[in-house]
Amino acid sequence: MAKTKQQLSPIEIAAKKYARYRDPLIMVLHEIQTTRGYIPREAAFEIAKLLNVPLARIYEVITFYNYFRLKSPGKAVISVCTGTACHLKGADKLVKEFSEELDIEPGQTTDDGLFHLQSVRCVGCCGLAPVVVINEKTYGKLQPSQVPHVIAEWKEKFETETADAAS
Amino acid sequence: MPPVNIEKIKNDEIKRQNDFCCRIFVCASTGCISSQSMEAIDALEEAVKSHDLENEIEIVPTGCMGLCARGPLVRVEVAGQKPVLYETVDPMFARLVVSEHIRPALAKSVKDYAFKLPDFLKNRTVPLDIDFFAQQQKVVLANAGDIDPESIEAYIARDGYKALEKILLNMSPEQIIEQIEKSGLRGRGGGGFPVAKKWTFARQSQAEYKYVICNGDEGDPGAYMDRSILEADPHAVLEGVLIAAYATGAQEGIFYIRAEYPLAIERMKKAIRQAKRNKLLGKNILGTEFSFDCQIRLGAGAFVCGEETALIASIEGRRGTPRPRPPYPSVKGVWDMPTCLNNVETLANVPSILRNGGDWFAQWGTGSSKGTKVFALTGKVINSGLIEIPMGLSLREVVEKIGGGSSTAKEIKAVQTGGPSGGVIKREDLDLPVCYDRFQQAGSIMGSGGMIVMDQDDSMVDIASFYLGFTVDESCGKCAPCRIGGKQLLDLLEKISQGKGTKKDIESIKLLCEAMRSASLCGLGQTAPNPVVSTLTYFENEYLEKINSEVCK
Numbered sequence: 136m137a138k139t140k141q142q143l144s145p146i147e148i149a150a151k152k153y154a155r156y157r158d159p160l161i162m163v164l165h166e167i168q169t170t171r172g173y174i175p176r177e178a179a180f181e182i183a184k185l186l187n188v189p190l191a192r193i194y195e196v197i198t199f200y201n202y203f204r205l206k207s208p209g210k211a212v213i214s215v216c217t218g219t220a221c222h223l224k225g226a227d228k229l230v231k232e233f234s235e236e237l238d239i240e241p242g243q244t245t246d247d248g249l250f251h252l253q254s255v256r257c258v259g260c261c262g263l264a265p266v267v268v269i270n271e272k273t274y275g276k277l278q279p280s281q282v283p284h285v286i287a288e289w290k291e292k293f294e295t296e297t298a299d300a301a302s
Numbered sequence: 303m304p305p306v307n308i309e310k311i312k313n314d315e316i317k318r319q320n321d322f323c324c325r326i327f328v329c330a331s332t333g334c335i336s337s338q339s340m341e342a343i344d345a346l347e348e349a350v351k352s353h354d355l356e357n358e359i360e361i362v363p364t365g366c367m368g369l370c371a372r373g374p375l376v377r378v379e380v381a382g383q384k385p386v387l388y389e390t391v392d393p394m395f396a397r398l399v400v401s402e403h404i405r406p407a408l409a410k411s412v413k414d415y416a417f418k419l420p421d422f423l424k425n426r427t428v429p430l431d432i433d434f435f436a437q438q439q440k441v442v443l444a445n446a447g448d449i450d451p452e453s454i455e456a457y458i459a460r461d462g463y464k465a466l467e468k469i470l471l472n473m474s475p476e477q478i479i480e481q482i483e484k485s486g487l488r489g490r491g492g493g494g495f496p497v498a499k500k501w502t503f504a505r506q507s508q509a510e511y512k513y514v515i516c517n518g519d520e521g522d523p524g525a526y527m528d529r530s531i532l533e534a535d536p537h538a539v540l541e542g543v544l545i546a547a548y549a550t551g552a553q554e555g556i557f558y559i560r561a562e563y564p565l566a567i568e569r570m571k572k573a574i575r576q577a578k579r580n581k582l583l584g585k586n587i588l589g590t591e592f593s594f595d596c597q598i599r600l601g602a603g604a605f606v607c608g609e610e611t612a613l614i615a616s617i618e619g620r621r622g623t624p625r626p627r628p629p630y631p632s633v634k635g636v637w638d639m640p641t642c643l644n645n646v647e648t649l650a651n652v653p654s655i656l657r658n659g660g661d662w663f664a665q666w667g668t669g670s671s672k673g674t675k676v677f678a679l680t681g682k683v684i685n686s687g688l689i690e691i692p693m694g695l696s697l698r699e700v701v702e703k704i705g706g707g708s709s710t711a712k713e714i715k716a717v718q719t720g721g722p723s724g725g726v727i728k729r730e731d732l733d734l735p736v737c738y739d740r741f742q743q744a745g746s747i748m749g750s751g752g753m754i755v756m757d758q759d760d761s762m763v764d765i766a767s768f769y770l771g772f773t774v775d776e777s778c779g780k781c782a783p784c785r786i787g788g789k790q791l792l793d794l795l796e797k798i799s800q801g802k803g804t805k806k807d808i809e810s811i812k813l814l815c816e817a818m819r820s821a822s823l824c825g826l827g828q829t830a831p832n833p834v835v836s837t838l839t840y841f842e843n844e845y846l847e848k849i850n851s852e853v854c855k
């Protein structure tokens with residue numbers, strides 16, 4: 136008997152969605168990363184089985200493309216734009232400031248799993264350079280001196296969320 | 303089922319729009335959204351409701367209006383009165399615009415009543431006759447800022463899909479290519495290859511199945527032309543793809559768009575859905591023999607995937623590594639089928655060329671560069687944003703008139719074009735016209751449209767290392783000249799930056815650049831030395847200063 140939609144795993148749903156594509160691997164990976172934030176190991180195994188592609192090829196693809204992540208990025212992903220316009224307006228100072236404040240290097244996640252720091256290329260708001268995007272929120276013309284304040288703002292947000300969840 | 307009646311959709315939509323005595327256009331592209339334009343839209347909607355003006359006022363979310371640094375941008379058009387553009391519109395100000403500008407303007411329904419704005423409103427307007435707007439020529443961006451990109455009716459009201467109708471009913475593929483040839487349109491993705499030639503190759507390739515690919519991978523790290531076009535007018539790009547498909551004999555289209563562009567992807571998806579619903583995509587389009595379908599594929603953060611053969615590998619689900627050409631994609635592309643691959647902006651030009659004729663398009667430009675070009679003007683200029691200019695305009699006019707000159711107290715030093723594959727054009731050469739060949743002669747390239755203005759504070763050694771660092775990061779590693787040469791070159795530049803360089807290093811740099819240019823497999827490696835060569839040619843003194851000084855500035 137065919138499974139109903141509720142019984143399908145997210146990966147099965149993604150595979151079905153792109154079934155008519157001749158090679159759906161990259162689109163399925165996108166789908167997983169969008170829902171999970173990264174490509175967990177068990178997901179890679181399941182994709183290998185479902186799409187009938189060798190695991191080695193899946194990892195070859197994941198590691199080639201910068202966009203795919205192998206580890207959970209934490210609750211807030213801080214993307215500092217290091218595109219040309221932002222570079223000229225001091226993006227490196229912002230990276231350094233976030234890095235020092237959070238005590239992590241770009242590409243790393245804080246031990247408490249709250250923040251992930253990364254540098255990205257042009258986010259398309261060059262007029263507002265330097266730009267930092269945290270999850271869905273964009274900060275334009277951000278000064279290094281504002282960085283501690285921005286981090287505090289997000290910490291506070293997480294604290295209220297946990298408090299709300301607890302009550 | 304009868305085919306859609308485009309003329310009727312157009313007339314109905316125009317009538318619907320004319321029913322409003324006031325239309326408020328709010329920029330809803332990525333730039334303005336990050337300056338909170340959605341909040342401005344909410345506030346406007348609320349205010350309109352509270353004043354009971356829902357039947358009089360329409361709020362239209364639009365694509366990019368150009369002055370990205372001053373968003374959110376809001377343009378108010380009251381019937382019979384001059385349009386007014388506001389900058390940095392926060393929710394509170396938005397409410398004031400409705401209560402203190404639009405309401406009184408509507409109340410006086412005298413025809414040409416020139417409404418006098420109170421000062422607190424006037425202070426936040428941007429005159430629409432300033433050079434920033436007057437010097438531009440909008441072809442690709444003709445609808446940007448004027449229509450809701452998420453409405454197919456709005457596109458049709460602007461003569462959208464007219465070109466498709468015209469070619470399907472009245473023109474042969476050869477006649478289409480003839481018009482494109484006449485227009486002189488060249489690829490806007492960086493290479494500048496004549497579009498008519500590419501389409502002819504794809505047309506002549508014999509195969510059962512062919513593809514058209516729209517390259518929306520926009521790699522230049524500091525530019526957002528293609529993103530803005532996709533966000534502002536997705537139907538124009540789609541219509542361009544349909545025309546390319548009919549001209550080359552293709553059955554399927556693929557949009558390859560960077561995953562980092564969620565809004566562009568969303569709007570393209572919506573455009574495809576709307577076109578399907580209106581039977582402008584699918585079987586027997588407009589009642590003809592022509593059938594065509596489209597899908598979207600996402601890029602995944604690899605610059606090299608903008609290169610056509612790497613992009614094709616990526617669509618096929620593999621690592622995006624380039625392969626040697628020939629065979630070119632127009633002969634052997636996706637799944638080995640002939641594939642016509644063009645850039646977003648290239649395709650967005652196509653509908654208006656077919657609507658108005660090739661000669662119309664060729665009225666702008668120089669001998670070798672026709673039409674208009676979209677640029678993302680950024681860096682140290684007052685008006686940074688998205689612009690479209692006629693080819694042949696001088697860089698000086700772009701930077702000083704449209705850009706408004708230096709945004710700092712310092713003099714402009716150079717303008718960078720072509721991103722990581724381009725070079726710098728120094729201040730003394732600013733009279734150069736915007737033209738593929740002239741830029742190349744000056745040691746830069748037209749590129750895809752990044753234009754970055756640098757002032758006396760910007761170090762040329764730094765900018766060369768910045769771009770090279772980017773290309774080294776993005777090298778796919780397939781061939782040694784790029785993989786190893788790039789790294790060695792970067793090490794030398796860093797050594798010089800740190801004040802530890804010698805004159806001999808400059809000689810080694812020149813040799814390495816030459817080796818990379820001639821021996822790399824794909825355009826990434828071949829052009830990666832360009833920013834170094836170009837800065838070294840025009841600003842060797844800056845390199846020498848670093849060498850001669852112990853401490854780096």
Ligand SMILES: Cc1cc2nc3c(=O)[nH]c(=O)nc-3n(C[C@H](O)[C@H](O)[C@H](O)COP(=O)(O)O)c2cc1C
Pocket residue numbers: 488489490491492493494495517518519520521522605606607608609610611643644645646648649750824825826
């Ligand atoms: C490293 C590299 C990156 C490229 N990136 C892009 C890109 O982001 N967008 C694009 O349209 N073309 C890009 N190109 C050029 C494409 O290979 C191809 O020439 C172009 O998309 C063809 O379209 P056009 O003739 O309409 O310009 C790139 C080329 C190279 C070598």
Ligand code: SF4
Pocket residue numbers: 606623624776777778779780781782784785822823824825826827828
């Ligand atoms: S030139 Fe660079 S990017 Fe291109 S194939 Fe060689 S290593 Fe890869």
Ligand code: FES
Pocket residue numbers: 216217218219220221222256257258259260261262264265266523524525
């Ligand atoms: S360079 Fe940072 S937003 Fe474009």
